[in-house]
Amino acid sequence: MKWLQTILLKLTILTCISAGEALHFIGQIIDKSTKFPIEDVIIFQLDKEVIQVSNALGFFKIEVHDSPSIKLRLEKLGYKPIVAQFNYASQQFPTMIFEMEIQQLELPQVTVQSAFYSKTNIISNYDLLGRPISSGQEALNLIPGLFLAQHAGGGKAEQIFLRGYDIDHGTDLQLTVDGIPVNMASHAHGQGYADLHFIIPESIDRINYRKGPYDISDGNFATAGAAHFKTKKILSQNFIQAEYGQFGHSRFVGGINVVNNQSLKNPTNAYIMGELLSSRAYFDDPQNFHRINFFSKYNRNIGSTKKLELSFSIFDSKWDASGQIPERAVSSGIINRFGAIDPNEGGSSYRMNLNAMLSAQGKKYNLIRHQLYLTHLRFDLFSNFTFFLHDSINGDMIRQLEERYIIGYSGDWQKRFHLFHKNAMFKLGIGNRTDIIPTSQLLHMPQRNNSLSSPISIGNIHENNFSLFTDIDFQMMENLSFKSGLRADVIHFYADKNQIKASSWQKAISPRFTIQYTPNDKLLFTFKLGKGFHSNHAHVASHEKPASTLPAATGIELGMFQKLFDKMLIEVNVWQMETEDELVYVGDEGIVEINDAGIRKGIEVNLRFQVGDELFFDADLNYTNARFKNTKMEGRYIPLAARWTSTMGLHYNPKSPGLFAFLRYRFIADRPANENNSLIAPGSFICDAQLGYRIKSWEISVEVQNIFNKNWNEAQFETESRLFDEKDSVTELHFTPGTPFRSNLILQYLF
Numbered sequence: 001m002k003w004l005q006t007i008l009l010k011l012t013i014l015t016c017i018s019a020g021e022a023l024h025f026i027g028q029i030i031d032k033s034t035k036f037p038i039e040d041v042i043i044f045q046l047d048k049e050v051i052q053v054s055n056a057l058g059f060f061k062i063e064v065h066d067s068p069s070i071k072l073r074l075e076k077l078g079y080k081p082i083v084a085q086f087n088y089a090s091q092q093f094p095t096m097i098f099e100m101e102i103q104q105l106e107l108p109q110v111t112v113q114s115a116f117y118s119k120t121n122i123i124s125n126y127d128l129l130g131r132p133i134s135s136g137q138e139a140l141n142l143i144p145g146l147f148l149a150q151h152a153g154g155g156k157a158e159q160i161f162l163r164g165y166d167i168d169h170g171t172d173l174q175l176t177v178d179g180i181p182v183n184m185a186s187h188a189h190g191q192g193y194a195d196l197h198f199i200i201p202e203s204i205d206r207i208n209y210r211k212g213p214y215d216i217s218d219g220n221f222a223t224a225g226a227a228h229f230k231t232k233k234i235l236s237q238n239f240i241q242a243e244y245g246q247f248g249h250s251r252f253v254g255g256i257n258v259v260n261n262q263s264l265k266n267p268t269n270a271y272i273m274g275e276l277l278s279s280r281a282y283f284d285d286p287q288n289f290h291r292i293n294f295f296s297k298y299n300r301n302i303g304s305t306k307k308l309e310l311s312f313s314i315f316d317s318k319w320d321a322s323g324q325i326p327e328r329a330v331s332s333g334i335i336n337r338f339g340a341i342d343p344n345e346g347g348s349s350y351r352m353n354l355n356a357m358l359s360a361q362g363k364k365y366n367l368i369r370h371q372l373y374l375t376h377l378r379f380d381l382f383s384n385f386t387f388f389l390h391d392s393i394n395g396d397m398i399r400q401l402e403e404r405y406i407i408g409y410s411g412d413w414q415k416r417f418h419l420f421h422k423n424a425m426f427k428l429g430i431g432n433r434t435d436i437i438p439t440s441q442l443l444h445m446p447q448r449n450n451s452l453s454s455p456i457s458i459g460n461i462h463e464n465n466f467s468l469f470t471d472i473d474f475q476m477m478e479n480l481s482f483k484s485g486l487r488a489d490v491i492h493f494y495a496d497k498n499q500i501k502a503s504s505w506q507k508a509i510s511p512r513f514t515i516q517y518t519p520n521d522k523l524l525f526t527f528k529l530g531k532g533f534h535s536n537h538a539h540v541a542s543h544e545k546p547a548s549t550l551p552a553a554t555g556i557e558l559g560m561f562q563k564l565f566d567k568m569l570i571e572v573n574v575w576q577m578e579t580e581d582e583l584v585y586v587g588d589e590g591i592v593e594i595n596d597a598g599i600r601k602g603i604e605v606n607l608r609f610q611v612g613d614e615l616f617f618d619a620d621l622n623y624t625n626a627r628f629k630n631t632k633m634e635g636r637y638i639p640l641a642a643r644w645t646s647t648m649g650l651h652y653n654p655k656s657p658g659l660f661a662f663l664r665y666r667f668i669a670d671r672p673a674n675e676n677n678s679l680i681a682p683g684s685f686i687c688d689a690q691l692g693y694r695i696k697s698w699e700i701s702v703e704v705q706n707i708f709n710k711n712w713n714e715a716q717f718e719t720e721s722r723l724f725d726e727k728d729s730v731t732e733l734h735f736t737p738g739t740p741f742r743s744n745l746i747l748q749y750l751f
Contacts, residue, residue: 025070025086025096026365028304029058032099034234035267036301041100042111044073051475052423055367055414056359057307063418074098078105097264104655107567107610112524127618128207131649131662132690132703132746134243134251134277136177136199136229143209143227144606144620145645147668151715151736152383153321154279154289155349157195159715161668163211163577164600164626165224166640170194171534172553174222177229178311179410180353180373181433183221186461186495186538188402188440189381192221196229198315198351200275200293202239202253205232212555212575213532216471216485216512217412217429223532223553223579231311233299234260234269237750245703245744248280259298270298282740284336285343289319309357320346323384324734326721334723337711337737341723342395344447347381367414375406382448389722389729394446398456401441408433419474427471427485437461459496461538466490483514489533491550493541504541508533508550524561530554551580567610576601578629596628598638614655618664619648628675635676639718644669644683657696663689673718673733681733684712692746699748709741 029041037058044051045062054060064070074082079100086096127142137158140146148158160167167173170192175182177199187193210218211225218226240254255273273295281287298310322340329335354374361367384397412429442457471485487510494503512530519525533550535541541549557575564570577600602624609617626641649664665687673679687708692701706712716735722728 025062025064027054027060027062027072027096027098029054029060029074029076029098029100030264032101033262034269035262035264036233036269036299037307038076038079038100041074041076041079044075046071046073052416055361055365055416056369057305057361057367059361059365061365061416063421074100075109075111076100077109078102081109106613107569107608107616110563110569112518112521112561112563128204131651131664132701133201136196136201136204139199139201139204139207139229140196140227141666142207143225144647145211145604145622147642147645147666149715149736151324152381153287153319153346154281155197155291155317155319155347156321156381157193157197160194161640161642161645162224163575163602163622164624164638164641166638167224168192170221172221172224174218174220174226175229176226177353178231178309178355179228179357179371180355180375181406181408184377184404185220185435185463185465185535186437186440186493188379188400188442191537192534195349195351197291197317197349198293198313198353199229199231200253200255200273200295202241202255203231203273203295203297205230211573212528212530212557212577213510213553214512214514214528214530214555214557216427216469216487216510218532219431219467219487219489219510220465220491221534223534223555223577231295231297232271233297233309235271235273239748239750241746241748243744243746246742247282248278248286249742249744250279251275251277266301266303268298268300270296272296282742283322283338283340285320285322285340287320287322288346289317291315291317305361307359309355311353311355313351313353315351316349318346318348320344322736324715324717324719324736326387326719326723326730326734327732328730329723341387342384342397344397345382345384347379349380350376350378352376365416367416368411369414370411371409373406373408375404375408377404377406378402379404382445385717385719385734386721388724388726389720391444391446392722392724394452395724396444397446397448399441399443399445399448399453401439401443402437403439405436405438406433407436422477423475425473427469427473429467429469429471431465431467433465435461435463437463455498457497457539459498461496462492462494463538464492465535479518481516483516485512486510487512489550491535491541493538493549495538495541497539504549506535506541506550508552510552522563526557526559526561528555528557528559553577553579569606569608571606572603574603596630598626599629600624600626600638600641614653616651616653617649618651619646621646635674637672637675637677639672639674640681640716642668642671657694659691659693660701661689661691663687673716679718679733681716682713684710684738686710686712686738697750699746699750701746703744703746705739705742707741711740712738714738 029038039056041054043060052060052062069087071085080103133139147161150158157169165172169190170183175194182194184193209227213223235255235257238256243251253275257271259270261268275293277291279289293315295313300308323345357371359369379402381400386396388395390396410431415426438460440461443453443455445453467489469487473483475481489508491506510531515527517525531554533552536549555577559573561571579598581597604622607619611617622645626638627636646667651662653660667685669683670680673681686706688705690703713735719734720729720731
């Protein structure tokens with residue numbers, strides 16, 4: 001990859017050479033109702049076929065040549081387009097303000113240019129309008145090809161599968177919320193642990209997802225991809241909502257605008273939102289899951305050139321869990337599918353976030369953005385995966401406990417300019433994240449009994465991640481552009497493990513390159529090449545000191561995005577990813593697991609079709625071939641790597657009051673549970689539905705999961721375990737059962 005790094009560095013230097021100053025037309029785009037600026041609006045200069053994009057403060061700048069007029073078309077998904085023409089006789093334009101009006105997103109609005117220039121992923125945000133979700137973690141299902149599996153109570157982060165990766169709880173998928181990192185480096189339970197349950201689903205405005213290590217702003221953990229959640233600036237309407245369902249499920253959520261100043265000069269908004277959830281769940285031993293969430297956000301424009309955003313959130317949950325159970329215990333009748341070998345599992349989780357973001361525009365329309373965040377977390381988890389394998393009398397229950405503080409800063413400087421009379425943008429970014437973990441413990445604690453407790457690993461951890469990146473986006477021709485960048489990450493690990501102190505420094509250089517080509521207004525091709533990494537646990541980096549504690553992942557991808565028949569979108573991607581040897585810290589045992597290098601290849605097809613004005617169809621099909629590169633291990637199969645996955649749905653959503661409904665399925669095929677494919681993790685085909693009615697300010701609906709009441713497994717692993725009355729251990733499939741038929745009644749009131 002050194003040749004690519006050299007090319008990217010030369011391209012970056014070239015972009016600093018501007019083609020000189022010229023006459024410019026300056027505009028700012030704002031929301032007609034809220035008066036807040038709108039980012040990523042596409043501006044077409046129709047007479048010159050030049051395209052520009054608005055920045056975070058809604059500004060855009062177009063170079064004007066020797067013409068007496070300028071004609072523009074402004075487009076943004078979810079807004080009515082604007083066409084405007086201006087004539088001029090002088091050499092100076094006033095700054096023009098454009099107000100765009102919201103309209104319901106429909107597929108005929110989507111253009112190839114929308115996919116070409118907008119940072120917002122079209123498919124995930126289109127899907128967000130038509131799929132009910134009851135937790136922030138469930139929102140990840142909006143990413144095509146991504147599957148989740150819950151396996152230790154509703155409060156624990158789900159297991160994630162994407163592009164042939166068993167991401168566990170976040171090792172290879174970078175997650176952020178309003179720029180705040182979700183992945184926990186050097187976590188007590190597992191590296192990259194990412195719990196999204198602190199997000200109230202109704203606060204989500206959009207999800208920008210990216211697959212593969214191709215975007216320069218994505219750092220640690222962004223190998224299989226990244227998903228960045230953005231919360232709403234303002235509530236379109238105040239609301240309260242109540243849910244009640246089978247298995248003791250109840251949920252109450254509400255949000256209200258407490259400040260709503262829609263003045264043109266300094267628009268200001270603040271809202272608060274809260275959530276209470278309780279569930280007994282479908283297990284024989286009650287889950288006793290309780291979750292409380294509070295979120296508040298403040299937005300203010302300071303004049304026309306500064307924007308301030310502040311937010312605060314707090315989350316707390318606790319639960320009991322039945323855990324994973326062995327197949328032999330069910331087949332022999334010791335327990336049923338919803339029983340437990342050790343009913344004492346469970347845990348608690350707490351998270352608090354403070355976030356501040358300031359965007360400011362300079363005199364030459366350069367944009368500077370700053371972000372500061374503070375996070376405080378507490379985590380306590382009791383698990384028993386092996387039952388009586390190690391302790392034949394008291395059992396093998398472990399306790400994983402940690403407290404953590406995260407302090408972070410990120411900032412970037414953006415300069416939009418013209419290079420050889422073509423649009424270009426140069427970006428320079430820096431960041432620092434500091435994790436302070438005064439308490440990180442792994443204990444053997446049968447029956448949650450402190451008197452039986454014995455330490456396995458106790459200590460504290462400090463980890464600092466410094467990052468620097470540069471990026472150039474250049475429209476070389478009307479239908480051809482490239483984006484290239486170089487990223488550097490330096491991580492300092494310090495760990496005090498069982499009173500043995502150690503530290504180390506590690507670095508990662510990640511070049512990335514993308515070319516986009518639009519032969520016509522219906523078709524887009526992309527080529528991507530990039531390198532990413534994920535860090536390993538500080539205990540590995542500082543004490544074990546392997547050859548690489550930042551294993552790299554190199555990816556290449558060819559994609560096509562096409563609009564057919566005005567109301568159909570199809571996206572096809574062919575990709576390959578190679579990963580270095582990985583040393584994975586297994587938090588459940590406090591050991592390091594050595595895995596070989598891997599290679600994954602795949603193809604994915606995503607289809608969105610607006611059948612009629614109010615009926616929508618979506619389908620995703622994904623195929624992946626995942627293998628270890630060498631044969632020094634027992635086999636070449638990567639355990640739990642999904643080969644075939646698919647989802648499909650119909651959504652009826654009328655604009656006027658009345659009935660609305662959806663019906664959809666999700667499918668994952670059988671897949672290997674171990675390296676030699678001698679043990680199979682069975683697949684599943686599950687159907688869900690919703691039927692509801694809207695009238696004035698009221699909405700009532702019934703949601704049904706697993707319509708056909710199929711038996712299926714969520715999380716499943718090859719595990720060696722021993723039951724209390726067994727003489728020898730047995731290695732076989734252990735699983736957490738998926739939900740049986742379940743229905744919820746949902747009532748919402750808008751005011």
